[in-house]
Amino acid sequence: MKLCWIHPTTFNGALSPLWEKLDAAVRPALNVGTKLEFRFLPKSGNFVRSAYAEHINSVHIVEAALKAETDGFDGIFLGCWNDPLWEAREVLSVPVGSVSEQSMLAALAMGKRLAIVTVSQKTTVAIENDLLAYGLRDRAIVRPVRTIMPESDAELLLGAVSDPYASFIPRVEEVAKACIADGADVILIGCAYYGPLLRMASYTEVPGTGVPVVDSSTVALKYLETMTDMAMKLGTVKSTRLQLRPPPREALDQARRSLSLI
Template identity: 60%
Template structure:
């Protein structure tokens, strides 16, 4: 099984420590014989805290996803909560997973009401939109996505690669405790990059509460493995009902060509 993990950014040199960490930490978590390759978009705004920038990034991420399907991958994984998940499912005939949707579905098996602690207010707003889109509003708390304060920046992220206990976990736990006070019994890490750092550091529960802190990144990747296995065993990947029905290939190619060359 070959999985293509697509990042929302180019391979920024400033973030080399997080890329190296993910590329070292994640492949060994897959079942024997399975592999994951990391792809970075060839073009990106390298900014996700904007609905407009998110739409621009989505085109580049979908280009990589279409290329991955053409290159023979068994599944596509979007390594960001800001993703073009449903649009990609429409055009591909292989399983497509995202950190957000798959982690939220996993949370339903762990507790009654989940919450997402994320990196910025703009990201929280986008996650709340997705929770409603996926029909999961009733299984989340009120104001289900909360941002840490102060918000994350490059310095905090790189510091967390070295030691998330120093600065990131105290901010994360303050937001998580507010969610728990409002009824959350599962906390999802609302960033694809921070989740594995917390798991690696052994931070899996909010201290003294028994409430799990879910490394959404790892859980969602393992769910994609299961999705691919289901597809192999049953031949079922997606519905060909109205929303996800695969459009004619020539029409997709024509539409994409209208905004410039593809990868």
Template identity: 70%
Template sequence: MKICWIHPTTRDDALEPLWSRLDETIRPILRKDTQLEQRFLARSGNFVRSLYAEHLNSVHLVDAALQAEKDGFDAVFIGCWNDPLMEAREVLAIPVGSVSEQTMLAAMAMGRRFAVVTVSEKTTVAIENDIHAYGFRDRAIVRPVRAIEPQSDGKLLLGAVDDPHREFIPRFEAVARDCIRDGADTILVGCGYYGPLLRAAGYTGIPGTGVPVVDATAVGLKYLEMMADLSLSMGLVKSSRLQFRAPPAEAIARARASLAGA
């Protein structure tokens, strides 16, 4: 089985310690026969804390997903909560998963009410939109997505590669405990990068509460393995009745041509 993990940005050499740590943390949880390749976008604004910026970046993400399918991958993983999941599923004929939908699906079996703790106030908007779009609103708490303060930046992220307990976890836990007081019994890490870093540091639950802290990247990839299994063994990928029915190739080609020179 070959899975392509697509990041939402170009590759930033300054974050090389992060890319290495993600690889070290994720590979051991996958099946021995699963081949995982991380890919970065050829072009990106490297900013998705905006609905419009996310909309623009989604074109690059779906292009990368289409290329992965052409390159023979069995499944594609979109490694960001800000994801064009439905758009990618429409045009691909292989399973497409993400940190968002797959982790929220898994949360249904972990508890009654979940919450997402994410990295910036603006990101809460996109994630809450996804909760509604994917049909999970009734299984989340009121104000289901909340952000750490101050918001995450490159310095905080690299610091978490070395020791998330020093700065990130205190910010994260303060928000998570507010969510628990409001009824959450499962906390999802609302970032594709911090989840593996917390799990690698042994931080998998809010102390003294019994509430798990869910590494959305790890859970999303494991869920996608199962989706790929169903595809390879039973031919089950998606419905082609309506929303995910692939549009005519010539229509997509015309739409793509309109981007030339943009």
């Protein structure tokens, strides 16, 4: 089985310690025989804390997903909570998983009420929209998506690579405890990169509460691995009626040419 993890940005060499740590955290969780390749976008605005910017970037993510399918990957993973999941599923014929949907579905088996702790105020809006789109709002607390403050930046992210307890975990824990007070019994980390870093640091539960802090990325990737295994062994990928029915390829490619994508 070959899985492709698509990052939502172009490659940034300054974040190489993060990419190395992410690989070390995620790859060992996969089954023997599962191959994983990380890919960055050839073009990206490298900014998704905006509805319009995310919309623009989503085009490049789906284009990368189409190329990954052409290159022979059996499953595609959209490695960001800000993702074009339904658009990618519509045009691909292999399983497509996202950090958001797959981790939320996994959380349903872990507790009654979930909450997501994310990294910026704008991202809370995108994730709340996901909860509604996936029909999972009733399985979450009131104000189900909350952000750390101050918001995440490159300095905080790189600091969390070396020592997440120094700055990031205290911010997460403060928000997580407020979520727990409002009824959450599962906390998802609403960023594709911080979840693996917390798990690698053995921060998997809010201390003294019994509430798991879920590495959303690795859990979601394992979920995609199962989806892909079912597709390969049982032939079940998706419905091809209505929303997920692929458009005629000629019409799709005409639209892509209009934007000079091909």
